Amino acid sequence: MSDVLVSHIGIAVSDLEKAVETYKLITGNDSPVIEEVEDQKVKVAMFTRPEDDSPHPQGKIELVAATATDSPIARYIARNGEGLHHICIYVDDIEQRLAELKAAGYRLVDETPRIGAKGAKIAFVHPSAAHAVLIELEERK
Amino acid sequence: MSDVLVSHIGIAVSDLEKAVETYKLITGNDSPVIEEVEDQKVKVAMFTRPEDDSPHPQGKIELVAATATDSPIARYIARNGEGLHHICIYVDDIEQRLAELKAAGYRLVDETPRIGAKGAKIAFVHPSAAHAVLIELEERK
Known part of the structure; x- marks a missing residue:
């Protein structure tokens, strides 16, 4: 049984700087980590817990x-x-999740994992399989 | 500075039982907590970390x-x-968040907190203030 759930929520925004100011006010956290992901042609601002030194921080907000x-x-x-x-x-085991979903007839964007930020194995599940939500799975190493 | 971020993500679903089966497969967690919130005319299934005995568990998924x-x-x-x-x-301080947002001209659904599940102080920020995202603030007690 998986013992953690949400890594982050991705929010699509038009103007990153403006959105960062808004989410600083909403969260009370004024130190998001901003980085560009060239491969995806995006720039992201990740609001995490400032003192969270876990390798798998949870419940982050990612402005994209x-x-x-x-x-x-x-x-x-x-x-x-x-x-x-x-x-x-x-x-915990991304291959197992994907195999079980596929066996049950759910539509996957990625049938095998690919490598995302920080070398993590990730895969997307199609929104049609998840009640209209685009789900990214990320394996904890 | 706030040291935690996302309490939960709410996903609107038409058929709770069907959605629960899907999210069991997606998360690998087969023991969501299901309850009816009569006041809101909803039934929810909360996927949390089974072993999380924190009073403020993070990163949960709430099917509604x-x-x-x-x-x-x-x-x-x-x-x-x-x-x-x-x-x-x-x-950490919901009145302070609401005051700062209001002072900065953001639109709020609730200008003062109300009481949500488990007696927590909550308030909603209007999506127009948060890049089209409906935000619920919850004060940690």
Whole structure:
């Protein structure tokens, strides 16, 4: 049984700086970690617990903005506007999760894991499989 | 500075039993806590960390289904379909958060806190203030 759940929530935003100011006010946390993920053509601001030195910090908020017009996030915002984009759930054994979901007939974006930030194994489950929520699975190492 | 962030993510679903089966498969956690909140006309299934005995467990997933056609969740699903509905963020001092947001011109659903589940002080921030995300603030006691 998995003993942790949500790694982070991804929120698609048009203007990262403006959104960062808003979420500083909402959370009371004024030190998000900002980094660019070139591969995905996005820039993200991660609000985590400042004192959390766990290798798997939970319950983070990730603001995601596009850095190019052909970024997946730019396309998402053009279609849907800003807002909640995905949730990322920690799992203990990502291959097992994917195998069980596939066996039960659920649609997967990634049938095998790929490597995400910090070398973690990740995979996306299609929103149609998860009551209209884009789910990212992340294996705890 | 707040040292915790996301309490839970609320996902609006049409069929709670079906959604529970799906999220058991996604999370690998087969023991959500199911309860009815009569005041809100909803039934919820909360996926938490089974061994988490903290008074403020983080990163939970809350599936929310309507129990009446005039439930706010029924109206939400009629308009938007199923999907990510709100995120709930822990804050240390909810009055201070609300005061700072209001002073900065952000729109609030609740200008003063009300009492939510387990006697916690909660308040909602309007999606227009938070890049199209419905935010629930919950004060840690």
